[in-house]
Amino acid sequence: MIDSLPIPLSPPFTPAQQTMLINLVRRAARAEIMPRFRTVTRADASTKSGPHDLVTEADHQTEAMLARGLQRMFPHALIVGEEAVAAKPALRDDVSEAELAIIIDPVDGTWNFVHGLPLFGVIIAVTRFGRPVMGLLYDPISDDWIIADETSPARLEAALGVAHPARVSRGGELADLQGYMHYYLMSQSRQEQLAPLLPAVARCIALRCSCHEYRLLAQGAVDFVMSDVLNPWDHAAGVLVCQQAGGVARMLDGRDYSTAITKGVLLSAADQATWTRLRDHFACLLD
Numbered sequence: 001m002i003d004s005l006p007i008p009l010s011p012p013f014t015p016a017q018q019t020m021l022i023n024l025v026r027r028a029a030r031a032e033i034m035p036r037f038r039t040v041t042r043a044d045a046s047t048k049s050g051p052h053d054l055v056t057e058a059d060h061q062t063e064a065m066l067a068r069g070l071q072r073m074f075p076h077a078l079i080v081g082e083e084a085v086a087a088k089p090a091l092r093d094d095v096s097e098a099e100l101a102i103i104i105d106p107v108d109g110t111w112n113f114v115h116g117l118p119l120f121g122v123i124i125a126v127t128r129f130g131r132p133v134m135g136l137l138y139d140p141i142s143d144d145w146i147i148a149d150e151t152s153p154a155r156l157e158a159a160l161g162v163a164h165p166a167r168v169s170r171g172g173e174l175a176d177l178q179g180y181m182h183y184y185l186m187s188q189s190r191q192e193q194l195a196p197l198l199p200a201v202a203r204c205i206a207l208r209c210s211c212h213e214y215r216l217l218a219q220g221a222v223d224f225v226m227s228d229v230l231n232p233w234d235h236a237a238g239v240l241v242c243q244q245a246g247g248v249a250r251m252l253d254g255r256d257y258s259t260a261i262t263k264g265v266l267l268s269a270a271d272q273a274t275w276t277r278l279r280d281h282f283a284c285l286l287d
Contacts, residue, residue, distance in 0.1 A: 013126070013134060013149070017073070021136065022145060022157075024069040025122050029140035032062040033107060037140075038116050045114050048086050054110045059083055062106035062122070070102050077102050082233040095232060096130030096260035103127065103259075105233035109209030121211030125236035130259040135237030137211045137218075146215050148244035154218050168247040169220040171274030174281055178203040179224035179269075180213040186228055193284045200281060214238030217268060218245040224269040224278055226252075228285070232259040235266055242268040248275040252285055 013021065036058045045054040063081040070079050078094060081104035085091045095101045102124065107113055109120030118141045126134035126149075134149040146166050148154035154166040171177070181204050183191060198204050207213050213225050218241045225242075227235065239249040239257045249268035250256055257266060265285045269275035 018134075018147065018149075020073055021070075021124065022138075022147070024066065024073070025124060025136065025138050025145075026143065026159075028062050028065045028069075028106075029122060029138065029143075032065055033058050033113075033120075033122075033140050037113065037118075040114055042114055045110070052111060054114050055083065055086070056107070056110060056114060058113065059107045059110060063104055066104050066106060066122075066124075070104075074100070074102065076100065080104070081106060082231070085233075092232070092259075095127060096258060099128060101127045101130075101259075103233050103236055105211070108211040108234065109207070111208050119207060119209050119212055121209060121215075123211050123233060123237045125232065125240070127232070127236055127259055132236045132240040132257070132259075135240040137215050137237055137241060139212070139215070146218055146241055148241045150240065150244075152244065154241045154245035156219065166218040166241070166245045167220055168218060168242065168245045168270040169223050171223055171270035174200055174277050175202060177201045177223040177274065177278070179217075179222045179226065179278075180204070180206050181225075182206055182227040182229055190228065190285065194282070197281060197284070210234040210238060214241055214268070217242055217247065217270075220270075223274055224267065226265060226267045226278070226282070228263075228265045230262055230264065230266060239266070239268060246271070248272050250275075252279055252282070 040056050045056045060083055063083045067079045078098040078101040080091050080095055105123035108123050113120040122138040124136040136147045138145040144158035146156050155163050156166050157163045216222050217225050242249045247270050252265040252267050
């Protein structure tokens, strides 16, 4: 059984290796993402699961460059990208079985990217047997990133060595909470259950970009992120970053997050009290 296997507690990468990873992501963004921003059009994009789930050459070429670099840097790791899973869905199941996996979301927020909105990012998650142990949320526009591993607090970094701690908000009462919910990705029945409950919170929207939703959660700008679309490339890094910024992230039914979980609702919040208030308020989603 996986649970019986020893899982090392040391960071998955040394500081030097983390720097190599960051530099690889920055190079890929400069080479494959930014030259295409506001030159790619909707006509250039293909669709995957639906008409609003877009993919472009920026996604494919960035993932290819990152996968090649990561495999050279970490030859024993399983490298899994969002676009590779789209082509071969069974790859997703391999992540939870891998002692060390690196998950790539090459352009998170492709809809924004295609429509010229400067709100997209690159997400890299490192997992051990499906449990996140490192996360990187990179913004190609501002060329900065939030990074955390299981033994270090989350921090916002930029070029030239600028670094600041990332810290979640203080949370609060239900009526004061602001956050992100992937409402329109939910089934119609869940939307109907949720709709009467949304006015009880101060604000609940979505950015079409998990990278920036989790970044803003980790920086205290919002109080929660909730989703029932559990793609690991969207959430594994953000869960760890939230936790290492002082927040709480787990499934709505109380389970710890793992990439092996494919159904349920993931709730990340500023603190335990806020998480519990939101869990209780949205308890209909547990049915």
